[in-house]
Amino acid sequence: MRPEHWIYTIPLRLRSLFRWAQADEELDDELRDHLARKTEEYVAKGMAPEEAPGRARLDLGGVEKVKEECRDARRVNWIQDLIQDLRYGLRMLRKSPGFTAVAIVTLALGMGANTVIFSLVDAVLLRPLPYRNPERLTIIWQSDATHRASGAWFDAYREFEEWAQYSKSFEKLAAVTWAHGPMTVRLRGKLEHVLGIPVTGAFFSALGVEAAQGRTFAPEDSQNPCTVLLSNAFWRGQLGGASIVGRTLIVNDESCLVVGVMPKDFSFYPKLTQLWMLIPPQGEYAKHPWSSMVGVVGLLAPGVTRASAEADIAALQARIISEAPPESVLRGAEPDVLDLQSEFVWLTGRNLRVSLIVLFAAVILVLLIACVNVATLFLGRAAERQRE
Numbered sequence: 001m002r003p004e005h006w007i008y009t010i011p012l013r014l015r016s017l018f019r020w021a022q023a024d025e026e027l028d029d030e031l032r033d034h035l036a037r038k039t040e041e042y043v044a045k046g047m048a049p050e051e052a053p054g055r056a057r058l059d060l061g062g063v064e065k066v067k068e069e070c071r072d073a074r075r076v077n078w079i080q081d082l083i084q085d086l087r088y089g090l091r092m093l094r095k096s097p098g099f100t101a102v103a104i105v106t107l108a109l110g111m112g113a114n115t116v117i118f119s120l121v122d123a124v125l126l127r128p129l130p131y132r133n134p135e136r137l138t139i140i141w142q143s144d145a146t147h148r149a150s151g152a153w154f155d156a157y158r159e160f161e162e163w164a165q166y167s168k169s170f171e172k173l174a175a176v177t178w179a180h181g182p183m184t185v186r187l188r189g190k191l192e193h194v195l196g197i198p199v200t201g202a203f204f205s206a207l208g209v210e211a212a213q214g215r216t217f218a219p220e221d222s223q224n225p226c227t228v229l230l231s232n233a234f235w236r237g238q239l240g241g242a243s244i245v246g247r248t249l250i251v252n253d254e255s256c257l258v259v260g261v262m263p264k265d266f267s268f269y270p271k272l273t274q275l276w277m278l279i280p281p282q283g284e285y286a287k288h289p290w291s292s293m294v295g296v297v298g299l300l301a302p303g304v305t306r307a308s309a310e311a312d313i314a315a316l317q318a319r320i321i322s323e324a325p326p327e328s329v330l331r332g333a334e335p336d337v338l339d340l341q342s343e344f345v346w347l348t349g350r351n352l353r354v355s356l357i358v359l360f361a362a363v364i365l366v367l368l369i370a371c372v373n374v375a376t377l378f379l380g381r382a383a384e385r386q387r388e
Contacts, residue, residue: 099381103374110370113363121360129341130265132208133299136171138306139343140296140313142329143336154179156330158289158323160200160296162316169309171301174203175279175294178270183277186250187238194234194274196251198285201278204229206299207268214245214260217278226256227278232264234274251277290324297340310337 035057042052093100128134140163142153157175164173176199183196204216212232221227228251235241248255256277267273279285285292300309313335324330 096381099377103377106370106373110363110367114367117356117360117363121356134341136300136302137207137340138298138300138309138337139340140298141336141338142333144333153329153333154293155296155335156290156324156328157285157292157294158320159317159330159335160294161286161289162320163296163313164200164202166316167309167313169301169304169312170298172202172206172299174206174297175200175285176203176268176297177279177292177294179293183252183275185238185275186253192238194238194251195270195272196228196275196277197268197270197273198277198279203276203297206297208299209263209266211260212263214258216260218259221257221259221278222280222282224257224278224280226251226254227280228256228258229276230258230261231274232262232266235261238274251275290328290330298337306337306339310335313337 035053039052039055042055043049047055129137131137140155142155142159144152146152154177155175160173160175163170167173176197178197180198183194184191185194186192199217201217201219201221204210210216211229216229217227228249230239230244230249235244244258245260247258249258250256285294298309300306317335321331
């Protein structure tokens, strides 16, 4: 079919679909006109006027047959047939409300459960982390032969220092730790416990996130005795959205400079973190480097694989491991560079990935059972109406 011919047929097909009664009337008029002209032609050739209409119809091949062929040529019959089938199906369902209710509820339960669980699987396992360059983000643990898939221990701060200074495999490295005592904030003259996480200066830049107000940690903050960043929820909730950037907050009885407030949608593990406190290069962690334990978040340099990065920092660790206390488990451990996305799931819950996959498989099975039940109902109904 030539392109221009296809374009010319569009109006006819649309009229046949949305104004089918008018299109059928026009077809009837065309067929009547064709039969009249054919009849006149046979009469002009000397055929009896009584025989000419029958001969014209015979030449045409049957009026109804020609009508069906013309409708098929419009290529919209399948839509009309589908609409008719749907109308017929709806009429039959309306006649049996009990059967309809059971079928709809059965399918709704199966599909609803699948929708909910798939939303969780997508959010936790499939959707990339909401940071810049998520495919290059890693987390480094210490591991032994039996824990290579998940890591076994935190890293010593001394190891982080060595990696941050000499590693060529990472664009940025940052330390973060949950192994610390509780934090308190003095608000309106009262001490309140908060969930605060110590991090090093490159933490937010490694993730590629910026503050909604103020800024994230900068090199000049290392000169401050204490520097903090606030979560948006803490700033709005406990502080009432007050102007706080550039002012001080009493954290653990220490005056801390607030340099920024993070965006509303930013979160890291744990999700309910209320503030992040800067680990200064010359602070307590540096004074006790082998007993201060941290996790290390790394942004791989472009083109560097996790395997090559792991080999790089393992060689650096081997240079300094003799400094570790003799009883330290790190003497027999090696760094394990893991994908941050998979480890984010592990941090949230060690068995979360397996649990979600098992649960998703279970609800798919429930949906299949629901489909089989509905199919059985329809087969039973078909058997009842077999004589029809």
